[in-house]
Amino acid sequence: MNEAKTNRGLHFFKIVLRPPYRLWLILLRYLHKSYNRVLLAYNGVLLAYNRALQLILIPKTPIASCVLHGRPEVHSLVCHRHMYNYILAIKSFLRFYNDVTVIVHDDGSLTKKDKRTIKKHVENINIIDRDYADEKIDKIFYHYPNCRRYRDAFVNALQLFDYMLLCESEKIVSLDSDILFFKKPDTLIDWVRDGKEIIYFWENKPWGIEEFFAKINIDDCCVHMNIGLLCFYKEAMNLDLIEQFLSKIEIFWCTGQCIFPVLLKKQIEEYGLSFFEPSEYQYHEYFSDAQTARHYLFSAFHIEPRLSDIYLSDWKKIVKELSNAPKADTI
Numbered sequence: 518m519n520e521a522k523t524n525r526g527l528h529f530f531k532i533v534l535r536p537p538y539r540l541w542l543i544l545l546r547y548l549h550k551s552y553n554r555v556l557l558a559y560n561g562v563l564l565a566y567n568r569a570l571q572l573i574l575i576p577k578t579p580i581a582s583c584v585l586h587g588r589p590e591v592h593s594l595v596c597h598r599h600m601y602n603y604i605l606a607i608k609s610f611l612r613f614y615n616d617v618t619v620i621v622h623d624d625g626s627l628t629k630k631d632k633r634t635i636k637k638h639v640e641n642i643n644i645i646d647r648d649y650a651d652e653k654i655d656k657i658f659y660h661y662p663n664c665r666r667y668r669d670a671f672v673n674a675l676q677l678f679d680y681m682l683l684c685e686s687e688k689i690v691s692l693d694s695d696i697l698f699f700k701k702p703d704t705l706i707d708w709v710r711d712g713k714e715i716i717y718f719w720e721n722k723p724w725g726i727e728e729f730f731a732k733i734n735i736d737d738c739c740v741h742m743n744i745g746l747l748c749f750y751k752e753a754m755n756l757d758l759i760e761q762f763l764s765k766i767e768i769f770w771c772t773g774q775c776i777f778p779v780l781l782k783k784q785i786e787e788y789g790l791s792f793f794e795p796s797e798y799q800y801h802e803y804f805s806d807a808q809t810a811r812h813y814l815f816s817a818f819h820i821e822p823r824l825s826d827i828y829l830s831d832w833k834k835i836v837k838e839l840s841n842a843p844k845a846d847t848i
Contacts, residue, residue, distance in 0.1 A: 575601050575638075578839040581611040582640035583619040589688035589709045590618045592680040594673065595635075597626040599815065603694035604638045609835050610692070611639070613701040617709060618686060622679050623647045624672045650679055657682060661756050663763035670768060676744060677773035681754040693745035693812065695828075697835055700809045704793055708748045714789040715781050718746035718812060720800050729775035732766050742778045743800065745812050746793060753780045 583591075591610070595603045607619060621635060625647040632644050658665040668674040680689055690709065708716055720743035727740060759776060766772070797809040801824055804811060813828045 574833075574836050575604055578605075578608060578638075578836060580638060580640060581608045581615065583611060583615050583617055583642060585641040585643070586618060586685065588616055588618045588686065589690065590620050590684050590686040591690045591692050592620045592622065592676075592684065593692045593694055594622045594624055594675050595627065595694055596624045596672075597628060597631055599694045600627065600631045600635065602815070604635060605832060605835060606692070606694050606696050606698075607639060607642075608839060609698040610702065610705075612839060613698065614706045614709070617690070619643065620645060620680075620684065622650065622675050622683075624675065645679070645683060650675070650683060654678060654682060657756075661760045663760050664756060667763055667768045667772060671770055671772070673770065674773050677759070677776060681751050684751055687751050689749055689751055691744050691747040691749070695813045695815045696746060696810055697813075697831055698810045699831075699835070700797075702798075702809050704798075705746075705748065712748065714748075714791045715750075715785050716748040717741075717790075717792050718743040718798060718800070719792040719795045721802065723774055724771050726771070726775045726778075729766065729772070733762055733779075740778070741792070742774070743812070744774050744777050745814075746798065746810070747777070749777075749781055750784055750788075753784055755780055 591607070593603060593607070603621070611617075611619075619639060619642045621642060621644045623632070623644060623646050627635075627644075627647075635644060636642055654668065655665070658668070664678065668678055676691060680691060688709065690705070704716065708714070719741050721741065723741070723743055726742075758780065762776060762779070763772075793810075795803060796805065796807065799805065799808050799811045801812060801814040801821070804827060811831065813824055
């Protein structure tokens, strides 16, 4: 009994006599865990609030339209969670210019109701069901096991493969659902009409791209390319080259974005290369005034909560403007 009391006493004094920096570390660890719990709760409430606003306000915005077939195609990979975000994104563009064919790639989570909602909001939009896409692409991948493995493992691989393999137009615009347009995007519209150069969304250092180039021994490609907004050509597709790359590397989430600059290398030599002016077409790290478009990067919301607040404010602004937007250009 006395020995047990003695041990407890020694344990108490050990705690008291710990170096101060260790006590600070314990306190900071506790505060960090508490902050994360509060942050998660805040984000949950904010997401619910945003969702409620979407359900109430977006159905009140005017119907947009596009061309059913035969025009340069705007391709987007869309999920159930971001369905309304996508509707707002594509409407924010179509209000300025709608002489395009718009393609939605179902990531596998879109419900029948989601698809009806999208078609209700955008006349002539084309939705490629995931089951249909899988069947078509699976046949193409018969001799490309690494391509099949990558596409099966990462849903965003559809941006690399399906956009080019399932499109009908030679000209493609890759558009993420986390981009909003505030002004007429002249650079983008000029390319859709008769532009030649490959045009990309500038990002300071896309995740994993330098390591990827090092592994495949390529160092003369564009390292700033973000495919969230990218103007390119169907002819860039080269399954043999992609299969070769995928045999050399360990695939990861951004593999497709890393491969794009290499695929486009030949087109860049032929047509030239430029980027959307960062002060106007803004990436989430460089938001400022005078924006034409903004890329919010939804996946960073849990890291930078301010982005969700900015997006919500901009979201409301676009919803309000849509009701008074002039008729989109079609010439």
